[in-house]
């Protein structure tokens with residue numbers, strides 16, 4: 001496969017330390033490699049055209065310190081943005097190594113990984129580092145329709161109207177130059193560094209031997225269309241770099257990435273909602289490209305997939321890929337990991353295509369999020385917007401279960417440590433130490449967009465200097481801010497604040513803020529993290545923030561005489577903050593006072609406390625490593641895939657009546673636990689107050705009970721009095737009512753209420769209030785109170801769509817508000833059932849089993865109270881009891897265990913019965929005849 005989004009195929013991981021040979025396909029928007037072209041010094045339109053294998057002529061290597069030769073050819077492309085800009089300090093100029101070795105995407109070498117985990121990609125198509133073709137993309141409407149007039153005007157004044165648009169037409173001569181230029185494969189400057197480091201760590205430790213990436217080249221490729229060049233690049237990447245390239249038209253990719261991903265999804269996933277009414281047109285239009293590019297990825301995967309491959313799709317650019325692949329490959333093993341945050345359902349629901357996005361993700365077998373909060377938001381959003389049942393472990397769809405986990409990514413300490421040995425790191429440390437001698441350093445490297453909170457950080461720093469004058473002249477903030485082309489207004493605001501702070505407090509020998517509006521080299525980055533006294537991250541939202549992990553690692557005191565145990569000031573809205581458990585100085589970036597005080601605390605903290613905090617933080621960093629994340633996700637994927645497959649009804653065998661009969665005859669103490677509606681009797685209308693039980697059911701139960709070796713329980717969601725009425729003609733029958741909240745033991749006439757009635761009253765009061773609110777807004781709905789549950793029915797509403805939406809909101813509202821009261825709202829067909837978490841058919845079954853044990857004579861106390869157990873059911877609420885019974889069979893507590901499902905959904909039951917209620921009654925009848 002070739003790239004437009006990345007996919008990696010790698011060998012499957014076993015649960016042990018060793019790896020297996022199952023190939024893994026990792027799919028991500030940008031491949032870890034891209035192409036750097038070397039252009040001839042003379043224009044081919046004027047001179048001869050070089051063939052791809054022509055002997056090398058006079059060529060010019062790219063020098064990042066000045067516009068490339070190519071960019072000097074004005075008819076081909078406008079000049080690049082100069083590397084050094086107004087506010088930049090020449091001290092940090094990144095030109096010390098013109099062949100790019102000093103820059104982040106360094107060539108792979110013996111030192112393995114060479115990039116920070118959060119690389120901060122430059123805007124797509126800007127070709128900032130490499131010589132690459134220009135894009136002619138212009139299809140999506142300009143992004144400035146998303147912005148307010150004032151913003152656009154300001155951006156225009158600054159010469160950068162909204163999103164970067166192509167500044168000049170790409171010409172045919174432009175295309176020809178690239179089609180014939182020499183090229184090399186280089187490590188890409190775009191993409192997810194954390195993921196790449198994780199893969200490298202797994203490869204290094206023999207946890208991954210057979211992988212392939214699927215992704216794009218991260219550069220416009222229209223210029224290569226129909227050329228041998230394109231084919232050669234594709235072949236080289238596949239054979240030498242484990243990369244399958246997805247090629248898309250430039251306008252498709254621009255629409256997908258620059259527009260839909262970056263302008264719609266990125267802000268919304270980080271709690272920022274584009275609010276201009278015109279955004280709807282923009283969103284609709286760019287969505288088409290999002291779908292198209294996702295489809296191109298899915299097609300690439302499907303075309304290259306082989307049975308046994310593991311497909312792992314990454315991040316918010318590719319949300320639709322899992323379901324697109326699933327459609328073509330129903331049995332594929334698919335994992336999906338979201339690297340960015342997942343917002344609350346209140347924010348996510350603002351997306352016009354919210355259902356499509358969720359359904360896209362749900363094509364996976366396992367969906368991973370960085371932290372518990374994002375996973376919970378996702379589960380709640382599915383339950384609310386798709387009206388499906390979401391448990392703590394995942395989402396129950398009609399025909400499949402999708403597992404959901406939280407698993408924080410981390411850094412690769414081993415590679416990071418090796419990279420610190422680069423002599424450039426020590427040399428930069430020395431330079432900085434001399435330069436800032438006697439000053440405390442607060443450092444940061446962030447992407448300059450609204451999400452990362454650089455503006456808030458500088459305002460807090462300004463407040464700190466105002467509030468604590470004793471620190472003026474003694475502290476310097478070094479802020480590296482990368483990739484600013486899309487953020488003209490923010491860029492201007494931040495520059496204004498920097499100028500204001502510097503003009504207020506600078507003197508001939510002191511500058512309070514060093515603001516670098518450009519990236520720095522990797523050795524400089526490592527040196528910066530090592531010499532710092534504090535790192536300050538004030539993201540308004542962020543999936544993780546691996547810079548803070550790298551900082552903590554660099555503060556280990558490896559370099560004699562340099563800082564160690566530096567403080568970390570970290571926004572509470574980063575995923576990393578949940579991993580660090582409060583040992584950092586946790587701040588709300590909106591609270592400038594708190595941030596200013598945190599700076600003071602960081603600078604004045606005594607050594608003992610600094611060390612104590614750092615130790616705890618370091619421990620977390622070393623536990624949540626990139627490799628741990630990688631292997632844990634894939635191990636889990638293997639496990640849930642096997643489990644889900646077992647539950648798939650098509651692979652669950654049909655019940656064999658002959659085998660069951662043999663086991664029945666051989667046993668002496670038999671326990672039957674049988675679901676009522678849908679198993680022993682057809683489903684009646686849930687609105688029926690008066691229920692009748694078919695005579696055949698009663699006869700079969702009575703026949704079985706003639707054998708006193710048989711104990712029978714019938715379980716139901718119905719209330720105790722209803723069940724009493726239904727089964728009054730079956731003496732001695734045991735009953736489980738309200739899905740496990742009430743139990744009437746076999747042979748007894750008394751009901752036992754499992755839940756505490758007082759607690760019950762409390763939660764019912766809260767839930768009723770919420771349900772009432774939705775009931776008033778949903779004509780035709782009604783609330784059914786049961787002893788231990790409340791049901792919001794909407795099946796008979798005229799406007800089903802709106803009723804389902806209200807029901808989803810109602811379920812999500814209850815789940816949000818009543819989590820602590822140990823109840824949950826479960827959307828089922830046409831209703832939302834709210835019931836206690838602590839009582840289920842499973843807990844009732846355990847109680848029954850314990851009761852039977854107690855009844856054993858002392859001589860056989862050590863034996864199992866039953867040697868034959870049959871459980872039959874048809875619904876989701878029966879799965880828990882299937883699981884319980886199966887475990888008794890596996891650990892041999894019960895000799896013969898038979899679990900039977902009548903449903904067509906996936907199940908944990910050991911057998912299926914497709915003839916419905918009639919089938920069950922026939923089986924039971926035959927057993928009765930064997931007695």
Ligand SMILES: O=P(O)(O)OC[C@H]1O[C@H](O[C@H]2O[C@H](CO)[C@@H](O)[C@H](O)[C@H]2O)[C@H](O)[C@@H](O)[C@@H]1O
Nearest residue numbers: 117118119120121194339409542543544545546
């Ligand atoms: O800018 P994009 O091409 O759209 O990519 C988004 C960001 O992806 C990576 O960050 C995300 O993943 C990190 C590792 O899991 C996580 O720490 C971070 O919070 C996520 O946002 C990449 O590291 C960033 O540079 C990209 O901007």
